[in-house]
Amino acid sequence: MKAGIGTCDLESDILTKNRGNYDWAANESWRLAVYDPVHEGWHFTNIGGRYVLDYIGRLTNLDGGMELLELGCGMADTCRYLVEHYSCRVTGVEMNQRQIETARARLAKAPPGVGERLRLIHADLRVWQPDRLYDLVYAIDSLMLIPDLGKMLDKGRSALRPGGTLVIADVIAGPGCTDRLRQQVWDLDGIITLETSEQYRTLLVQFGFADIRIKDLTELGIRCFTTIACAARRLAAHTNEPSARTSWEKWLEVALFYERCFRERQLLYSRISASADRPTG
Ligand SMILES: C[S@@+](CC[C@H](N)C(=O)[O-])C[C@H]1O[C@@H](n2cnc3c(N)ncnc32)[C@H](O)[C@@H]1O
Numbered sequence: 001m002k003a004g005i006g007t008c009d010l011e012s013d014i015l016t017k018n019r020g021n022y023d024w025a026a027n028e029s030w031r032l033a034v035y036d037p038v039h040e041g042w043h044f045t046n047i048g049g050r051y052v053l054d055y056i057g058r059l060t061n062l063d064g065g066m067e068l069l070e071l072g073c074g075m076a077d078t079c080r081y082l083v084e085h086y087s088c089r090v091t092g093v094e095m096n097q098r099q100i101e102t103a104r105a106r107l108a109k110a111p112p113g114v115g116e117r118l119r120l121i122h123a124d125l126r127v128w129q130p131d132r133l134y135d136l137v138y139a140i141d142s143l144m145l146i147p148d149l150g151k152m153l154d155k156g157r158s159a160l161r162p163g164g165t166l167v168i169a170d171v172i173a174g175p176g177c178t179d180r181l182r183q184q185v186w187d188l189d190g191i192i193t194l195e196t197s198e199q200y201r202t203l204l205v206q207f208g209f210a211d212i213r214i215k216d217l218t219e220l221g222i223r224c225f226t227t228i229a230c231a232a233r234r235l236a237a238h239t240n241e242p243s244a245r246t247s248w249e250k251w252l253e254v255a256l257f258y259e260r261c262f263r264e265r266q267l268l269y270s271r272i273s274a275s276a277d278r279p280t281g
Contacts (some may be wrong), residue, residue, distance in 0.1 A: 004269060013190075014190065014192070016094065022045070025043070025074065025099060025102075026075060028044075029247065030236060033235070038228060039233040042072075043077040043102075044081075045075070046141040046216075048271065049224075051097065052167075052217075053081050053082060053140075055271065061087065066079075067090075068091070068093050068138065070137075070138055071138070072140075072141075072143070072145070075099050075102045076106070079091075079092040080107065080110060082265040083114050084111065084114055091118075092101050093123055094120070094122060095123060095228055108197075116175060125152065125246060128155075136166075137165075139168050140169045142170075143170050144193050148193075153209070162277075164276045165273060166274045166275070169271045170270065171194070172267070172270050173195060173199075173259075175272070177196075177266050179195060186195075193280045209277065211277070212274045213273045213274070214268055215270065217270060221269035225262065226250065226255075228255040229252055232251035
């Protein structure tokens with residue numbers, strides 16, 4: 001349990017926050033504030049976008065026909081991007097019902113051949129068990145929402161073939177991270193896991209990973225939230241409807257909050273990769 005975050009009804013809080021934050025991720029406001037300005041229309045609810053996906057894609061291109069697993073795939077545009085741009089098959093696991101429904105509807109309109117190489121599973125990763133082994137397991141901006149990072153790394157490890165690769169892109173704790181900030185990001189976005197890069201490294205070794213590489217992508221985080229802030233400011237200025245203006249002002253406030261956290265290195269955005277070098281158990 002993170003300092004500052006109360007224990008009562010944690011389970012129902014996690015589910016309520018998940019629904020509150022992600023049930024609406026297909027909405028027009030997300031498109032205008034995030035998907036169009038940050039991700040060129042792709043429905044990525046993440047910071048790393050194509051920068052992280054192309055890194056993963058380049059790993060898959062080394063060996064055509066690789067099997068990938070995404071932990072917390074949202075509307076699965078991340079999976080679809082990889083399937084469309086690289087020669088791989090992807091399974092995405094997602095707990096939010098609406099996101100899965102949206103993913104399935106969007107997939108039905110995907111170019112021919114994409115659907116056959118993309119499998120969606122509606123499940124909570126905390127209880128889900130893999131039914132096969134993968135060459136690469138990745139998680140983009142999802143592990144921060146799941147308590148017990150060790151358990152998730154163990155799950156990722158158990159889904160990997162020997163020598164397989166894990167890639168994580170996520171918000172992590174920077175040197176200036178405080179208990180107050182942990183409480184704020186939990187309240188705002190349900191972020192419950194904020195480890196430092198050294199804590200990640202220790203846990204990865206503990207769960208059988210080697211060749212651990214951690215790359216600081218905080219500049220990408222700053223750029224992402226600067227772009228969202230610009231879009232929200234412009235949208236607020238161009239609307240006369242009071243409740244819509246209030247909503248854009250809220251987007252602006254939140255974007256400026258994260259931009260500042262990244263600039264002050266209270267939060268960092270990192271890409272972490274590792275290989276599964278030892279048998280589990
Ligand atoms: C910030 S979004 C990122 C989605 C996607 N990876 C992307 O980059 O567009 C995080 C996703 O993780 C999902 N998630 C959180 N906890 C989960 C869990 N325990 N099991 C499965 N999915 C989970 C959320 O519902 C949400 O869709």
